[in-house]
Structures are given as C-alpha cells and as structure tokens.
Amino acid sequence: MNTLNFRKAAALFALGVLVLSATIATGVRAQSPAVDPAATQILHRMTDYVGSLQKFSVRTQNTLEDLLVSGHRVDFDVSADVIISRPNKLHAARKGELIDQAFYYDGKTLTLYNPSDKVYATEPAPGTIEEMLDFARETLGLIVPVADLVYRNAYPLLIQDVNMAVVVGKSFIGGIRCDHLLFSRPGVDFQVWVADSGKPLPYKYVVTDTGIPTRLSITTVMSNWNVAPAVADARFTFVPPKGAKPTTFMPF
Amino acid sequence: MKTIFKIAVLATALLFMLIADLPLLFEQDVPPLFEQLVPEAHAILGVRRRTRRRTAVIVGSEVHAEDSAQIQQAQQQTAAAQQQAAAAQQQAAAAQAPPPPPPATAGKPLPLGTVVSTLPAGCTAKTVSNVEYYQCGGNYYRAVFQGNNLVYVTAKP
Numbered sequence: 001m002n003t004l005n006f007r008k009a010a011a012l013f014a015l016g017v018l019v020l021s022a023t024i025a026t027g028v029r030a031q032s033p034a035v036d037p038a039a040t041q042i043l044h045r046m047t048d049y050v051g052s053l054q055k056f057s058v059r060t061q062n063t064l065e066d067l068l069v070s071g072h073r074v075d076f077d078v079s080a081d082v083i084i085s086r087p088n089k090l091h092a093a094r095k096g097e098l099i100d101q102a103f104y105y106d107g108k109t110l111t112l113y114n115p116s117d118k119v120y121a122t123e124p125a126p127g128t129i130e131e132m133l134d135f136a137r138e139t140l141g142l143i144v145p146v147a148d149l150v151y152r153n154a155y156p157l158l159i160q161d162v163n164m165a166v167v168v169g170k171s172f173i174g175g176i177r178c179d180h181l182l183f184s185r186p187g188v189d190f191q192v193w194v195a196d197s198g199k200p201l202p203y204k205y206v207v208t209d210t211g212i213p214t215r216l217s218i219t220t221v222m223s224n225w226n227v228a229p230a231v232a233d234a235r236f237t238f239v240p241p242k243g244a245k246p247t248t249f250m251p252f
Numbered sequence: 253m254k255t256i257f258k259i260a261v262l263a264t265a266l267l268f269m270l271i272a273d274l275p276l277l278f279e280q281d282v283p284p285l286f287e288q289l290v291p292e293a294h295a296i297l298g299v300r301r302r303t304r305r306r307t308a309v310i311v312g313s314e315v316h317a318e319d320s321a322q323i324q325q326a327q328q329q330t331a332a333a334q335q336q337a338a339a340a341q342q343q344a345a346a347a348q349a350p351p352p353p354p355p356a357t358a359g360k361p362l363p364l365g366t367v368v369s370t371l372p373a374g375c376t377a378k379t380v381s382n383v384e385y386y387q388c389g390g391n392y393y394r395a396v397f398q399g400n401n402l403v404y405v406t407a408k409p
Contacts, residue, residue, distance in 0.1 A: 112397055119384075134312065140397075140399065141399035141400075142399055143307065143399070147310065148308050148310045151310060154310070157310040158309055185309070207307060207308060211305075212305055246382065247397065248397070249396065249397045250397065250403070250405070252399070
C-alpha cells in the first residue's frame with residue numbers, strides 16, 4: 001500500500017513538472033517571437049534582386065515527395081527550364097517520368113502543350129506574370145514551376161504570417177556558398193538557400209506541408225542562372241507544330 | 253474482464269483507423285501496369301492528387317499590409333482562416349477526385365462529359381474539324397486538360 005502511494009505521488013510530481021515546464025516554455029516562446037531579422041533581410045535581398053531582373057532563365061530540378069497507397073515513400077522528379085521576361089512573358093519546359101509539358105505565356109494568351117501527346121490548349125490570359133499565375137492556379141488549376149519566386153512582390157507574399165525565421169547556417173549548393181534560411185508559417189515551412197556573395201540568387205528551395213502528418217516536401221534545386229538571357233519575344237508565343245491538335249481546359 | 257475490454261478498445265481503434273483507408277479501396281482505378289505499380293503516379297503532377305497538398309508558399313498575391321502589433325493579434329485569425337482554406341482545398345480535391353476508369357465492357361454508351369484518366373483499349377483516332385476524337389466501342393472521347401493533366405472526356409463529334 002505504501003509503495004502504491006509513493007508511486008502515485010511520484011507520478012503526480014512528474015506530471016506537475018511536465019505541466020510547469022510546458023507552461024514556462026510557452027511563456028518564453030510567446031515573449032520572443034523567433035523571427036530573426038538576419039534571415040528576413042537575406043530573404044528580402046534575394047526577392048528584391050530576383051524581382052528587379054528584367055529577364056532571367058534558370059534550370060530547376062524539382063523533387064516531389066509522395067506516399068504510395070502502400071505507405072512507401074517515393075520521389076518524383078521534374079526538370080524544368082524556365083525563362084522569364086518581365087512584365088508579361090514566361091516560358092517553361094518540364095520533363096519528368098510523368099510529365100512532358102511546355103508552358104507558354106506571351107502577355108495575351110497562355111498555352112499548355114504536351115509534345116508526346118501532340119495536344120495543346122490555349123486560353124486568353126491576364127496582362128502580367130503575377131496576374132497570370134493567379135489566374136492559372138485559380139481558374140485553370142495549373143501549377144507553374146517555381147511560381148513562388150517568380151512573383152515580383154514575392155517578399156510580402158512569402159513573409160506573410162511567418163512566425164519563425166532563422167539563419168540555419170552556411171551551406172554549398174552546386175558549389176555556391178549559400179546562407180541557409182528556415183521560415184515557418186501556419187501550415188507550411190519553407191527553406192531557402194541564397195548565395196552569400198555576388199548576386200543574391202536562390203539556389204535551393206524546399207516547401208514542407210506541415211498541415212499533414214506526413215510532412216511531405218517539394219524540393220527545387222536551381223542551377224544555370226542567367227540574369228540577362230538573349231531571348232526573342234517570339235520564344236514565348238506558341239506556334240503549333242505540324243500535327244499538333246488543339247484542345248481545351250476543363251473548367252476548374 | 254479487463255482483457256476483454258482492452259481487446260474491444262483496440263479493435264475499435266483499429267476499425268477507426270481503417271475507415272480512413274476505405275475510400276481508397278473503393279476508388280481503385282484499373283490503370284495500365286505502371287500505374288498499378290505506382291498507384292499515386294498519375295496523381296502527383298496536378299489536380300488529380302488524392303491528397304492535395306501544398307507545393308507552394310504563395311497561394312494568392314493579395315497582401316494586406318499590417319503592422320507587427322496587428323500581426324500578433326491577427327495571427328489566430330489567419331490560422332483559423334488558413335484552416336478554413338485547407339478544408340476548402342480538401343473539398344476541392346475531393347470534388348476533383350481521380351476520374352473513374354472506363355468500364356471494361358463497351359455495352360451502353362457513357363453519358364456525355366464522363367471523364368476518364370486513360371483511354372480504354374482498342375480506340376481509333378478520328379479527326380473532325382481539326383479536333384481529334386478517339387472512338388472506343390460505342391463512345392467517342394476527346395483529350396482535354398484538367399489542370400496540368402491530360403484526361404479524356406466522352407463527347408459527340
């Protein structure tokens with residue numbers, strides 16, 4: 001009987017300690033919002049720089065983590081070459097094990113073309129890249145590669161609701177020394193690696209969905225940055241190849 | 253008695269866990285071999301994902317500038333709003349669940365506008381006023397984009 005009482009007391013004490021420490025921890029967290037200005041400054045410098053580029057091209061390697069019905073983790077890779085000419089031109093060619101698709105936007109229309117199926121669809125589109133990205137996502141259900149970093153006003157959009165920001169450290173991505181940043185917002189964490197000298201370009205970007213228990217991520221590694229590509233406007237206008245058949249978008 | 257109770261609780265818990273998987277059991281496609289090996293394969297690159305999830309931080313370019321004091325206050329609200337948005341997204345995902353496979357037998361023609369992810373076997377292509385149709389048994393299909401994915405919809409040439 002004595003042993004039992006002692007056990008009960010010990011358990012109660014342990015519980016008390018737990019509750020107390022949890023309360024203290026919450027208090028500490030509430031007092032110091034963990035948004036390190038050093039991290040937000042680097043992010044701001046990067047988004048300002050990318051936003052200021054009139055034209056740029058970049059190769060992105062996108063890895064989408066997924067779960068099979070069996071519960072096994074699997075990665076799907078898509079390589080995308082993206083060319084941007086502000087304010088209203090974008091071309092992206094995506095190739096992966098499950099996609100072979102080109103995207104054209106010339107300021108008037110956007111076109112999706114599947115070369116392997118020889119099928120394309122063209123839709124009138126708004127007049128700027130930013131509006132077009134919103135339109136593509138909301139009206140057509142389209143996903144455009146690295147859209148997050150293409151927005152000219154990316155900084156306020158990214159930093160909105162951020163409640164944690166830290167400089168994790170220095171790392172090397174594709175041989176480039178980068179500042180590794182980690183940000184957290186409700187429902188999503190994101191990491192950005194930004195070159196720490198020269199042009200403040202992003203070299204890696206990871207978005208983790210924290211709203212699902214599996215916390216799956218999409219990782220984008222960027223290479224072949226060209227901040228002054230020689231591209232003619234014609235590059236952004238789709239000309240149907242011989243034999244290609246037009247089709248339409250299903251309403252989203 | 254205690255043991256029986258434990259077993260009962262465990263069994264109930266297990267049943268609840270299984271319920272989450274039930275819809276998956278019922279919406280099994282009859283896809284080509286590759287998709288059988290990788291059941292999620294067709295679903296990852298666009299809207300036909302079974303579990304729609306976030307692949308971007310920015311989900312709208314409208315920003316409401318707030319000073320930091322307001323942000324503190326608004327955080328709970330935005331969290332709630334984001335939960336609502338997430339719920340809406342899930343609903344949207346459910347609404348666009350992967351289209352069912354075409355029926356194995358080509359008996360009665362399917363209603364117009366039926367969406368399938370893959371064409372049934374043995375279709376012949378036919379072009380009518382520069383639009384390509386696929387005749388499969390008693391049905392004509394037309395390729396259309398559903399988000400980034402190419403799907404097939406029954407249509408009348």
